[in-house]
Amino acid sequence: MKVPIQVTVNGKTHAHEVEPRVLLVHYLRDVLNLTGTHIGCETSLCGACTVMLDGQAVKSCTVLAAQANGAHITTIEGFAVNGRLHPVQEGFWERHGLQCGYCTPGMIVASAQLLERNPDPTEAEIRMAIEGNLCRCTGYQHIVEAVQYAARRMKGAAAAD
Amino acid sequence: MATKYVGNRVKRTEDPRLIQGLGHYVDDIKLPDTLHVAFVRSIYGHARITGVDASAAAKAPGVVAVYTGKDIGKIGGVPCASDLPEMKKPEFLVLASNKALFVGHAIAAVVATDRYLAKDAADMIQVDYEELPAVTEEVKAAAGAPYVHEQFGTNIAYKLTAGEGDIAAAFRSSDKVIKQRILNQRLAPIAMEPRGVLARYYPGEQELTLWSSTQIPHLMRTQVALMLGMPENRLRVITPEVGGGFGSKLNVYAEEALLGWISMQLGQPVKWIESRRENFQSTIHGRAQLGDLEIGIRKDGTVTGLRYNVFADMGAYYQLLTPAIPTLTGLMLSGSYKIPAIQINVTAVFTNKMSTDAYRGAGRPEATYVVERAMDLVAAELGMDPVEVRRKNFPAPNEFPFKTATGLFYDSGDYVLALEKALKNADYKKLGEEQKKARAAGRLVGIGVSTYVEICALGPSAALPAGGWESATVRIEPTGTVTVLTGASPHGQGQETSFAQIAGDELGVSIEAVTVIHGDTSIVQYGIGTFGSRATAVGGTAVFVALQRLKEKASKLAAHLMGVDPATVKFADGRFTSGAKSMAIQEVALHAHLAKSLPEGMEPGLSATYFFEPKNFTFPFGTHICIAEVDKDTGEITLQRYIAVDDCGRVINPLLVDGQVQGGIVQALGQAFYEHVVYDENGQLLTGTLMDYALPRATNCPWMELDRTETPSPVNPLGVKGVGEAGTIGATPCLVNAVIDALAPLGVRHLDMPLKPETLWRIISGNSARSA
Incomplete structure (x- = not known):
């Protein structure tokens, strides 16, 4: 039996009936066609599917779509606003924080969550914050630099406000 | 010539789409009426398959077809490109029918309208196994039975001796010979994107298109065409965004041929996306x-x-x-x-x-x-x-x-x-x-x-099983944009940027004006692929030489258009100059396409292709x-x-x-x-x-x-x-x-x-x- 859900994703509200077992990541990718959220393990070990759910970075492969009923979700597609990149996205571009790009959306979401909670993280804090996100290409160093870049940008923006 | 791009820390041109989640990996490509494939794989390392009962699965909701090893007789075995003297050659069929020889060995494929239903039905397939003693340890394997392939009567696939110099004399003349046993343990490549295949067959055009997460689109096309017994020019392989390879996608896999074959049977697109567990079991180590x-x-x-x-x-x-x-x-x-x-x-x-x-x-x-x-x-x-x-x-x-x-x-x-x-x-x-x-x-x-x-x-091609060259085509379009087609299809290395840097400098154009196209066998000339740290050294060189040829032609045409002696024409910063006369390369490109005034014997268009063979x-x-x-x-x-x-x-x-x-x-x-x-x-x-x-x-x-x-x-x-x-x-x-x-x-x-x-x-x- 299908269950009705209503979710707001990247500011847009959707109502669908889903099988109770459908994973949030499959709902986002297959029903809403938001394919920027990737699947790397289906066991919440790699972090490729990380999205923001009610302000928390979660691994959408271990959340049921039904559990997300009523939630506000931001996926990678919702990070740039009016064509302006999020500072973390900018950091990843500036500092070559990605190669194949598959882990990148999840990395960006996890990094953005860190900077919301801790605008001035140390290198160790950055590494800790992305520990649940695997990257096989970069060796993480450029990702650390990308987050540091974003932190500086966000502080600069805050100072300018 | 001054380089504006080469040698500099140029940000990647592929990144804007990737950091916004707008790239397309295989599973991001959606075709109407796509069916989904799930595999039943051996749970034993070594077992005789005494029966496969797919009757319940065939009746399960959403199931369109079930295939076992008995159904796929005409599909050729998984290819191996290397050959050594007296090497034992087992046939690796795309679905096992008599014996399963490793955990993850595919035994049956279920096709259903939805990926969940495909997996549900795969779980309903009953495989009867008779477990056999497994061969897992190298030294014991070499020593004798049990055998992985009974027909060989040995587990030794081949023996090989190589090297030069008199090793015995070298050891005799030394003061000491140090000995050590050393293990290079088995590893899993674990590209973050698992493998995946989407296959679509158009019966009218008799054209099969395979989207696959591979490092070698052209080699895969050749091999899969052979496996399926179809003309190679009716098979199109497209590698969209590839989420890492590390060698694991420098291969031709059973699933690539099988998915193509299934879409030909059913006349509908079929998709299989490898789970991480399958990736551990049945992607190369x-x-x-x-x-x-x-x-x-x-x-x-x-x-x-x-x-x-x-x-x-x-x-x-x-x-x-x-x-x-x-x-x-x-x-x-x-x-x-x-x-x-x-x-x-x-x-x-x-x-x-x-x-x-x-x-x-x-x-x-x-x-x-x-x-x-x-x-x-x-x-x-x-x-x-x-x-x-x-x-x-x-x-x-x-x-x-x-x-x-x-x-x-x-x-x-x-x-x-x-x-x-x-x-x-x-x-x-x-x-x-x-x-x-x-x-x-x-x-x-x-x-x-x-x-x-x-x-x-x-x-060098002499040293590789399937050719060691690489190809490039460069062209300047009528409106002045530059297109580079490379056979070295990347999977994260950034060739769209590095090859655009080379083209930007050589042609004196902005890298924004350059588009690097790769990974589509119907668009790009035959190429070898990206592996062995070859893409820039071999593929980049092909681009570089093609650019020189393109410039030679453009220079001759510029001389003709400006009415000057070709020997006096110099090229710098995107312009051909002779004395006081000067023309942008884009202008020359337009004239090359308009073809109203070409030197005698010159072909229209402005394009050059080069296949580079390294020495x-x-x-x-x-x-x-x-x-x-x-x-x-x-x-x-x-x-x-x-x-x-x-x-x-x-x-x-x-x-x-x-x-x-x-x-x-x-x-x-x-x-x-x-x-x-x-x-x-x-x-x-x-x-x-x-x-x-x-x-x-x-x-x-x-x-x-x-x-x-x-x-x-x-x-x-x-x-x-x-x-x-x-x-x-x-x-x-x-x-x-x-x-x-x-x-x-x-x-x-x-x-x-x-x-x-x-x-x-x-x-x-x-x-x-x-x-x-």
């Missing part, structure tokens, strides 16, 4: 070599000869290059040293495991690990500084091209230069003093050194140094510093080179400290998830201090050597050498990877019979 090293030395540290008797674990079947990997190990056994006599004796064995094949480095990390461990064993034996042992055996810069006893000619190198730079960056002398103090205080601190050389730009491999090199401390209470390793000086020839984009080196070093870190594919004695895969198979995470990685020397390669006009695998090749022994040096006061001379805290703790606490 790497390494898996267990060998006995013997190295002859004189008292002063001079190496007289090296022999390596190695068991290479093929797995149950060959994939594309499985038997070729130990050959690469043999080629690289000279390392960066003058060793007069070298011999490798390979015993390749079948086991009830997934096939091994090319994983980042592909045979070369194995060799480098052996050689660099050997250098430290020599140093320990003689009480010499490991750096001095290495320096003593380097060829001098004036000895290049340097011929090794493995039959290679190293193109260029200045090994001392890279070594000195690394020693300086590390402040090696001070490190030694600090280590003494730390040891005096009872701490376990070690310094690791590795001075590696590797073999890149694979390679030799290239040989990047470098020195890595690291400092590791082992916690006496827990056996945990802390990397205090990691210093790398790499020489990959001329650098097109330092930002991308840094990224390649860093990623490579961390994959080495994975092998050195964490990763190991483990099968039990029944052939059961014990490390089948990311929980059991430990990949390096951000918190495990050191800050890497990178530097470079730049010795251009004479092999190609760009002077490029290649860098995709350098980090992995150079770093593995460096990391292990540091930890073993840390434990040297306890009498440790060698330990096998991965260096798990438990192993180290047992040694520190005197709780283990260690190998010495």
Whole structure:
């Protein structure tokens, strides 16, 4: 039996009936066609599917779509606003924080969550914050630099406000 | 000519789509009415399949078809491109019907309207197994029964001896022959994007299109066309965004042909996306070599000869290059040293495991690990500084091209230069003093050194099974934009940027005006692919030469249009100039297409294609140094510093080179400290998830201090050597050498990877019979 859900994703509200077992990541990718959220393990070990759910970075492969009923979700597609990149996205571009790009959306979401909670993280804090996100290409160093870049940008923006 | 782009840290042009989640990997491509495929795979390492009952599955909701090994008779076996004398050749069918030879061996395919329903139905298929004794251990496998392939009456796939020089005489003339058994453990490549295939067949056009996450679209097209018995020009392979490869997608897999075949049967698109568990079970593994090293030395540290008797674990079947990997190990056994006599004796064995094949480095990390461990064993034996042992055996810069006893000619190198730079960056002398103090205080601190050389730009066609050249087409469109078509389809390396840099500089145009197209066999001329650190050195050179040809033609046309002597025309910053007359290259391109005024005999259009055949491999090199401390209470390793000086020839984009080196070093870190594919004695895969198979995470990685020397390669006009695998090749022994040096006061001379805290703790606490 299908269950009705209503979710707001990247500011847009959707109502669908889903099988109770459908994973949030499959709902986002297959029903809403938001394919920027990737699947790397289906066991919440790699972090490729990380999205923001009610302000928390979660691994959408271990959340049921039904559990997300009523939630506000931001996926990678919702990070740039009016064509302006999020500072973390900018950091990843500036500092070559990605190669194949598959882990990148999840990395960006996890990094953005860190900077919301801790605008001035140390290198160790950055590494800790992305520990649940695997990257096989970069060796993480450029990702650390990308987050540091974003932190500086966000502080600069805050100072300018 | 001044370069605006080449040599500079240019941000990648592929990134805007990727950082916004707008790229398209295979599973992101949606076709109407797509059916989904799920596989039933063997749960046993070795079993006779006595029955497959698919009746319940066939009636399950959403199920369109079920296929077993009996249904796919006409599909050819999984191809292997390498052939060695007297090699046993098992046929690897796309679905097993009589026997399952490894955990994950595909037995049945279920097609359903939805991916959940496909998996539901796959679970309903009853496979009756009669479990057989499994072959899992290399040495035992070589010794005799049970056999993976009964028909051969042996598990030995082939034996191979290679090398030059009189090894017996070399050992006789040495003061000492050091012996050590060394394991290069089995690893899983684990690209973050698992494999995936989408197949669509148009019966009217008789055209099959396969979207596949592969490193080799054209080679795959050829092989799958052969497997399916269809004309190659009716098969189109498209590799969209590829989420990492590391060699695991340098292959042709059963699923690629099978998905194509199923879509032809059903006349509907079909998709299969590999789960991570399937990825562990049935995507190629790497390494898996267990060998006995013997190295002859004189008292002063001079190496007289090296022999390596190695068991290479093929797995149950060959994939594309499985038997070729130990050959690469043999080629690289000279390392960066003058060793007069070298011999490798390979015993390749079948086991009830997934096939091994090319994983980042592909045979070369194995060799480098052996050689660099050997250098430290020599140093320990003689009480010499490991750096001095290495320096003593380097060829001098004036000895290049340097011929090794493995039959290679190293193109260029200045090994001392890279070594000195690394020693300086590390402040090696001070490190030694600090280590003494730390040891005096009872701490376990070690310094690791590795001075590696590797073999890149694979390679001359004579040395590769399927051609070693690469292709490029460049054209200037009527409106002045530049299109580059490359056969070296990337999967994260950034060729869209680096090749645009080359084109931007050569044509004097902005890189925004350049589009690099790859990975579609119906658009791009035949190419070989991206692997073996070849894309820039071979593929980039093809682009470069094609650009020269295009400019030659444009120059002649410009002279004609300006009414001047062609010999007087100069090209700079995108303009052809002769005296006071001048024309932009875009203007010339428009005239080339309008074709209203062309010199006699000139073809219309402005396009050039070049297939570049390299004369030799290239040989990047470098020195890595690291400092590791082992916690006496827990056996945990802390990397205090990691210093790398790499020489990959001329650098097109330092930002991308840094990224390649860093990623490579961390994959080495994975092998050195964490990763190991483990099968039990029944052939059961014990490390089948990311929980059991430990990949390096951000918190495990050191800050890497990178530097470079730049010795251009004479092999190609760009002077490029290649860098995709350098980090992995150079770093593995460096990391292990540091930890073993840390434990040297306890009498440790060698330990096998991965260096798990438990192993180290047992040694520190005197709780283990260690190998010495």
